[in-house]
Amino acid sequence: MELTRRELIEAAVATGTLLVTGAKGEVLPLDLQETNPNAANPFLQGNFAPVYEEITADSLKIVGKLPPELNGMFVRNGPNPQLPPLGRYHWFDGDGMLHGIKIRDGKASYLNRYVRTEGWQKERAAGKALYTGLAEKPDMKKLFAGQDTFKNAANIALLWHNGKFLALWEGGTPHEIGLPDLSTKGAYNFDGGLKHAFTAHPRTDPKTGELICFGYSPGRKPYLHYSVISPQGKVAHTTPIDLPHGVMMHDFAITENYTLFMDLPLRFDMAKFSKGEGAFHYKPEIPSRFGILPRHETGDKIRWFEAPPCFVFHTLNAWEEGDEIVLVACRYDAYPDDVNFSTSGHPTNEGKGGQVRLHEWRFNPKTGATREKPLDDTVAEFPRIHPAQIGRKGRYGYASIASGRTLFDGYLKYDLLTGKSIHHRMPKGVMVGEGVFVPRPGAKAEDDGWLVGYGYDKATHKSEFHILDAQNFEAKAVARVLLPVRVPYGLHGTWLPGIV
Template sequence: MYDSDNPFLNGNYAPWREEGEAYDLEIEGELPRELNGALYRIGPNPHFMPAGRYHWFDGDGMVHAFILRDGRAAYRNRYVRTDGLKAEMKAGRALFGGLIEQPREMSPDVPPFKNAANTNIIGFNNRLLALWEAGLPHELKPETLETIGLYDFGGKISGPVTAHPKFDPANGDLLFFGYQPFPPYVTWYRAGRDGKLLETRAIESKIPVMMHDFITTDNYAIFFVCPSVFHIENAGQGKPLLIWEPQHGTRIGAMNRHTGDVKWFEDEAFFVFHFLNAYEENGSLVVDGCRMKALDMTGTSFGGNPPMPWRWNLNLKDGSIRQNQIDEVSGEFPRLDERLAGRKHRYGYFAGGNADERTNEPGFQALLKRDYQTGKLEQHTLGANFAPGEPVFVPRDAKSAEDDGWVLAVWYDSALNRSEMIVLDAQNFTGKPVARVKLQHRVPWGFHGNWVPAVEVRG
């Protein structure tokens, strides 16, 4: 029996502990033959009743794979077998606390903390990596989802790395960072497409903060130091590890990727979980992301603080900032055509509120498509009982235009208590779905996912 008062243990947040696979799934419509690969999704899914107060970010990572080939669809899901989860499976109960409460028991046979491996999943170097921002990635077998173990870039990295790496579209390099409550607080990394670590640089951020995401351009890496500050001394006192301290303001560091020099910009306090993209234009850096007024990590909710679409223009010459809110419709989990990562984009896709109702209620009612050239906002809804997760754009082929492809997302049907993977034509965003791949069970609300072509799925 799960905590009936905790929203992160109820509804479609509630755990789904069954692992399995299904073939020849029911499809309404027709899957495009060009979609040949797998959509991998990952999210928190506690295997045991949590010990103490549970936050959504604490759950064990479970991977959900929608495998599409020749117009047919299959599904597979599996927990990431982290050392922490294996220790709990051996004990038959939860052994770890989380963001809100610290571990209740420790022993030599149990890791000091659990690498939850629950935040993002990417294909890299013909490997499948499950990411968590406070530890190393876990490598999985792309077809079976079996856990191989920690991936440490050939033994070159021992500390935590980001859950939001970027791919350099010019050469396929993996661009990423790690943050921690001890100096150096932020470290930049670059690895070649063959997995070899090519570069490591410490970034002087002055204070230890939670830095979930960052953004890159062809020549810069941009770090937003928002004042959700670590207080590691609270760990043994039952106090929160992260405290919102707006007196620090938000500092934005633009690191020159060639020289390592960092130019800092000062702003008022705000928080950003996720960025859409950034690019260079006329001596400035243009950054699009989802801005929140603050971040409270002390309870089991986000406190009615909706993320809104903002654009920052960082002038590299005089250090000034111009910024504005794009529109009044809240949204999160921003995605774009990844071929334009770090370069000027026109379109962005979000999970968000219903633009007709201008609602700020928690949860998502629609998928959104923003045209940053015309200001047009389109939304796709499926009815009052349907709610979407993060959208993922897949181009029709390697040479197709930015908007020529499909938007894939997993939707939850609260009336039937089951989920579907739905394919939209990006150029007919508000039209009828191209295909709806139907499961007989639900997929709990998760975080992020990515499309991996078939050649890498079989790697």
């Protein structure tokens, strides 16, 4: 049975799955929804729909028992547009909203706050969106003047380094966030030392305390910069890295001595972008390239290794092993249509390509050879490890897993020693995002700790924060903190030990 667009909208509104909203969060009348470019946009519906209220909720109901030694704060970032988007909305465009859970003495509280970026404040004052996003035709005047056409939404991830808590985007500078109130202090550029965009996925070396980072600018040469920041927050080394074209480079990896970059065939296309056909396009005929640079060297010392085309949002880890440098990541066999840029996320060829699984590459600088193999056949994204294993060979990795194509309904624990994975499936109807590994204070074993994250219950339209025992992974959650509100699907979180 073919449904018309209006019938689809009516059905979605009737079932409460469509929440196309106006400036104050009210659901728009049907006629307005029909003319809205985002009327059927999946990233404004269901649990992708933004929430508008900033709340603080104490003494939350807990199912199970919070571990007594778990004291700290978990904060997760994610897109949450405060106003109806200007043109077609892509999930990556929304204003950053932080969702925090404070845990102390077996009690839990929750608060959520927008990251009040300059763009957020300008749009708040105007009462309407002023910036277009990744799927929409940009403001050509701004583009030709060399000005940024995107809003730094500070919406992807978080970093805790040298006593600074930063909300990260990947096309601009970080924003400093106050703790524990999640207030926005303002843009932060490492005392003027940061001269380029800052990735959402920097790595802190667990032994040296150095912060390793990069930034890409797909429309402007040099397309890639790389920096090493001292444990005291001083930018100690910055170098450009030559790329022949602009690409989306969401993540990278480090080992004890090397930094790994991914030049994958998701390329910026100015001609298409300026026509409103999306900023990035996947070119399946172009090979992937992996660049390896000694940590403190200049960009001209990078060595590239070719591999079959693929896309990677997130790496699990990298390390040195014998003559080889090993990289494990969640590899897509093609860029996933679910978050493509030409149609603002509307799936165009459901079921074709875009499968994501744990994968291993081995690069040998002596021979120039690359070996690669899939590690597990489970659909897996949002990989995390024990923070002390960053850049070193560890045994365990964690990721979110999906029974369907796009939404996650459980977690995976992967054993790199045995090559086996075990799964934790959530109760039916509960969807999850990223699970973050939190080491137990004083733990000796790598997996002695918890996997924590937000879940969303489709039946109640509310959310929870759950804590799984990483050593008893298949068992039901140790504790579930029931939230009085919905936490929309989001991106990355971090655990702040002792911060409450």
